[in-house]
Amino acid sequence: MPDIDILNQMIHDSAKVQLSNHYNKMKAELTEPAHPRSSTVIYGVPENTIIIKVDAFSSPDTIFVGSKGECKRADYVIVSNRSGKQIIIYIEMKATKGHLNEIIQQLNGAQCFIAYCREIGKVFWNEPDFMKTYQHRFVSIGHTSIPKRKTRIHRDSGKHDQPEKMLKIDWPHHLQFNHLAGV
Numbered sequence: 001m002p003d004i005d006i007l008n009q010m011i012h013d014s015a016k017v018q019l020s021n022h023y024n025k026m027k028a029e030l031t032e033p034a035h036p037r038s039s040t041v042i043y044g045v046p047e048n049t050i051i052i053k054v055d056a057f058s059s060p061d062t063i064f065v066g067s068k069g070e071c072k073r074a075d076y077v078i079v080s081n082r083s084g085k086q087i088i089i090y091i092e093m094k095a096t097k098g099h100l101n102e103i104i105q106q107l108n109g110a111q112c113f114i115a116y117c118r119e120i121g122k123v124f125w126n127e128p129d130f131m132k133t134y135q136h137r138f139v140s141i142g143h144t145s146i147p148k149r150k151t152r153i154h155r156d157s158g159k160h161d162q163p164e165k166m167l168k169i170d171w172p173h174h175l176q177f178n179h180l181a182g183v
Contacts, residue, residue: 003131004081006121007050017051017076030076030141035095038144040172042180046082054110069105070112077110079134080181086134087181088114090163094142097170107138107163138166139180 008016019026026045032038033055045051054073061071074092081087090110092103114131121130138160159182160167167180 004048004050006125015053015056032093032095032144038095040144042175042177044177046080048082049080052077054113072105072109074106074110088134089137089180091139093144095144097142103140104163136161137182138163140166140168141172142170
């Protein structure tokens, strides 16, 4: 069974962002959970995609102490499988500008959430290679509640395949999926 189908069975609809049609392509509107008026739209999202509101899940702070940020999670995870290009994009949104260390902790927490989903797929769906070959991308989107200015993109080095090397976008306007995915 395809990974996206398993994820769709695994994750509640209330924890997913619905895609909508935009000139024969798909788009998704992401809202900053703590600031409902703070949002951005991603255009060109492949149809074979699931967007998970990771913040919709209860914090594990009843189990973990949280002293290293292990209870934090990014806002969204986009899992896409388009034409054999398997990609997971972890997204943290901030209404203004966030602190770098906290954003890294949130992106790491979302990566742990996906690792947990991967184990569930392996064990309960009996799929030993579930989500094994996906590439990972990390994105921080800031200043989402401020009236849009020219989009500013910061990338320190190469691919944004680690939380510490995240793609930083300020004042997002007309974001494209392919750009976030690094393809």
